Amino acid sequence: MSRKLSVNIAGVELKNPIVTASGTFGSGKEYAQFIDLNRLGAITVKGVSHEPWQGNPPPRIAETHGGMLNAVGLQNPGAKDFIEKDLPFLKNFDTKIIVNLCGRTIEDYIAVTQDFSNAAIDFFELNISCPNIKAGGMSFGTERKSAEEVTRAVKKHAGKTPVIVKLSPNVTDIVSIAKGAEAGGADGLCLINTLLGMKIDIHKKKPILGNKVGGLSGPAIKPVAVRMVYQVAKAVSLPIIGTGGAATWEDAIEFIMAGATAVSVGTANFSNPRATIEMLDGIIAYMENNDIKNINEIRGIIE
Amino acid sequence: MKEFFFEHAEIIENKSISREIFSMKIRMGDLKNARAGQFVMVYLEKGEMLLPRPISICDIDSNTLEIVYQVVGKGTKVMSEMLPGQCLKILGPLGNGFKIETGQRVALVGGGIGVPPLFLLAKTLVANGMKVNAYLGFRTAPILAERFQTVAENVFIATEDGSVGHRGFITEILQSSNEKYDEIFACGPLPLLRALAEFSQATEIPCQVCMEERMACGLGTCVGCVVRVGESYVRICTEGPVFSANEVNWNE
Ligand SMILES: Cc1cc2nc3c(=O)[nH]c(=O)nc-3n(C[C@H](O)[C@H](O)[C@H](O)COP(=O)(O)OP(=O)(O)OC[C@H]3O[C@@H](n4cnc5c(N)ncnc54)[C@H](O)[C@@H]3O)c2cc1C
Numbered sequence: 170m171s172r173k174l175s176v177n178i179a180g181v182e183l184k185n186p187i188v189t190a191s192g193t194f195g196s197g198k199e200y201a202q203f204i205d206l207n208r209l210g211a212i213t214v215k216g217v218s219h220e221p222w223q224g225n226p227p228p229r230i231a232e233t234h235g236g237m238l239n240a241v242g243l244q245n246p247g248a249k250d251f252i253e254k255d256l257p258f259l260k261n262f263d264t265k266i267i268v269n270l271c272g273r274t275i276e277d278y279i280a281v282t283q284d285f286s287n288a289a290i291d292f293f294e295l296n297i298s299c300p301n302i303k304a305g306g307m308s309f310g311t312e313r314k315s316a317e318e319v320t321r322a323v324k325k326h327a328g329k330t331p332v333i334v335k336l337s338p339n340v341t342d343i344v345s346i347a348k349g350a351e352a353g354g355a356d357g358l359c360l361i362n363t364l365l366g367m368k369i370d371i372h373k374k375k376p377i378l379g380n381k382v383g384g385l386s387g388p389a390i391k392p393v394a395v396r397m398v399y400q401v402a403k404a405v406s407l408p409i410i411g412t413g414g415a416a417t418w419e420d421a422i423e424f425i426m427a428g429a430t431a432v433s434v435g436t437a438n439f440s441n442p443r444a445t446i447e448m449l450d451g452i453i454a455y456m457e458n459n460d461i462k463n464i465n466e467i468r469g470i471i472e
Numbered sequence: 473m474k475e476f477f478f479e480h481a482e483i484i485e486n487k488s489i490s491r492e493i494f495s496m497k498i499r500m501g502d503l504k505n506a507r508a509g510q511f512v513m514v515y516l517e518k519g520e521m522l523l524p525r526p527i528s529i530c531d532i533d534s535n536t537l538e539i540v541y542q543v544v545g546k547g548t549k550v551m552s553e554m555l556p557g558q559c560l561k562i563l564g565p566l567g568n569g570f571k572i573e574t575g576q577r578v579a580l581v582g583g584g585i586g587v588p589p590l591f592l593l594a595k596t597l598v599a600n601g602m603k604v605n606a607y608l609g610f611r612t613a614p615i616l617a618e619r620f621q622t623v624a625e626n627v628f629i630a631t632e633d634g635s636v637g638h639r640g641f642i643t644e645i646l647q648s649s650n651e652k653y654d655e656i657f658a659c660g661p662l663p664l665l666r667a668l669a670e671f672s673q674a675t676e677i678p679c680q681v682c683m684e685e686r687m688a689c690g691l692g693t694c695v696g697c698v699v700r701v702g703e704s705y706v707r708i709c710t711e712g713p714v715f716s717a718n719e720v721n722w723n724e
């Protein structure tokens with residue numbers, strides 16, 4: 170029998186809850202030869218800013234036990250380039266497009282939002298949480314007031330396109346930031362971004378990353394992510410995209426039970442370019458085996 | 473769009489060829505598209521080691537891929553313990569590879585574990601009718617020297633401890649050579665590549681260098697593996713790993 174996999178985020182229907190995470194899936198093109206992009210619930214593209222950003226000095230990547238650190242510094246060629254070169258390719262597929270926005274100031278965020286005013290995309294995802302950018306970035310996501318402000322500013326210029334706010338885990342109280350975003354008019358939340366971390370090369374006696382510190386992602390952070398999704402889902406009524414270390418279908422189910430409407434997959438794409446599709450197939454099999462007719466039945470079932 | 477191989481491939485041979493250096497032969501699908509200077513990603517599928525390991529293509533013989541790797545950490549250690557008959561997930565060929573167009577007389581300059589990718593290059597150049605001299609530098613024991621002797625016109629060896637060949641750096645032999653080269657191809661540690669970039673600039677002999685950096689995806693999506701080219705950072709896995717020495721910003 171047919172099982173209902175589709176989920177709804179801010180009035181937009183995703184055919185299933187599997188989404189790719191920003192910065193780990195390029196603009197989709199690179200993965201099109203491994204998987205059928207039409208099968209994904211949504212694709213979140215790499216972070217884009219109004220002007221091109223040059224990024225951090227290398228090394229930018231360090232593997233850690235069950236995780237990895239990155240300090241890419243949101244290198245990107247700017248919104249104009251993205252709209253011209255990458256968006257047309259994505260429009261060929263029957264999936265939703267989430268555009269991840271970054272900025273160093275509120276004006277930056279507004280400018281990049283306006284860059285997309287004529288582009289046919291499905292969601293904005295506001296990256297207020299990237300720990301890599303020294304100027305700004307960090308601060309918006311670490312204070313309730315600034316999270317609310319930047320959300321409100323973007324929302325004002327986003328037109329009909331729903332705005333998802335992506336939260337940083339590098340805070341003392343994630344629920345308070347989530348409430349700030351909600352108060353600012355967010356249509357949904359995505360959590361979590363990377364946890365700030367560091368790795369030292371003891372032989373060279375210096376940090377591995379050129380930027381010294383970077384964002385930790387991968388299975389190592391999953392318990393933190395599940396806990397934060399659980400807490401936020403209990404406290405706000407916005408739909409949540411759960412992210413952080415999801416690599417298997419079991420992980421995806423865990424996020425959904427914690428309260429996530431969809432699950433986005435980041436680092437797992439590096440370990441296995443087919444991870445998203447294998448997770449989707451696993452979810453379908455799990456629903457068959459447990460006679461779950463609608464994926465939404467199990468969302469947030471943890472008391 | 474590029475055609476990749478991404479499958480479990482069977483290990484045919486995995487043997488030590490020097491201290492801590494192994495040659496692994498793997499049976500793959502179609503390798504027709506693979507070129508010298510390209511690399512593969514080796515997926516360890518070992519839980520806590522998330523990221524695939526980038527390793528250069530050393531040689532190709534119809535469906536057999538040969539990689540030569542040095543055990544430097546956990547991942548390469550795991551690889552060194554694998555046995556023929558076992559399978560490894562391999563993605564490739566990745567990257568741009570060396571550009572083979574100009575010149576009749578070329579010098580290949582390799583340092584240490586940068587020597588393996590030059591072997592397929594030497595074979596390819598010779599098959600294109602070029603005269604190839606190989607300059608291979610090592611700290612101590614040379615690798616692949618006899619195999620280069622079967623394809624290259626001349627093979628020069630330098631070791632830092634003087635155990636084989638010239639005692640000192642391989643660039644010293646190149647610098648004192650009277651040969652007029654049309655092009656230099658190089659792979660090895662950064663100081664070697666930097667020295668060759670200076671040599672290339674001074675002599676106006678064009679030079680292609682094969683670079684490395686820590687990678688996550690190998691496909692161009694994470695923007696992790698960059699080198700400074702002019703004013704911007706470009707991805708080694710996609711725009712590289714081979715660059716023209718004069719476009720790389722060596723001051724970084
Ligand atoms: C394009 C390219 C081609 C390469 N070709 C070869 C080759 O033919 N033979 C060979 O022996 N080595 C080659 N290397 C280096 C090889 O990738 C590393 O030695 C290997 O990844 C180390 O893995 P490990 O788990 O043993 O070390 P660990 O230190 O345990 O690895 C930890 C992490 O750091 C990364 N890492 C560590 N050292 C390097 C390095 N020097 N370069 C890139 N990533 C590194 C690993 O991939 C892993 O993600 C190449 C690297 C690149 C980028």
Ligand SMILES: Cc1cc2nc3c(=O)[nH]c(=O)nc-3n(C[C@H](O)[C@H](O)[C@H](O)COP(=O)(O)O)c2cc1C
Nearest residue numbers: 190191192216239296361362386387413414435436
């Ligand atoms: C290389 C890399 C680049 C990333 N770039 C972005 C980005 O541009 N914008 C963003 O909001 N998150 C970015 N992230 C964070 C991921 O989208 C995701 O939130 C985080 O990695 C946790 O999920 P994971 O463990 O599944 O990777 C990046 C992560 C990685 C590893």
Ligand code: FES
Nearest residue numbers: 690692694695709
């Ligand atoms: S390794 Fe990801 S872009 Fe090169």
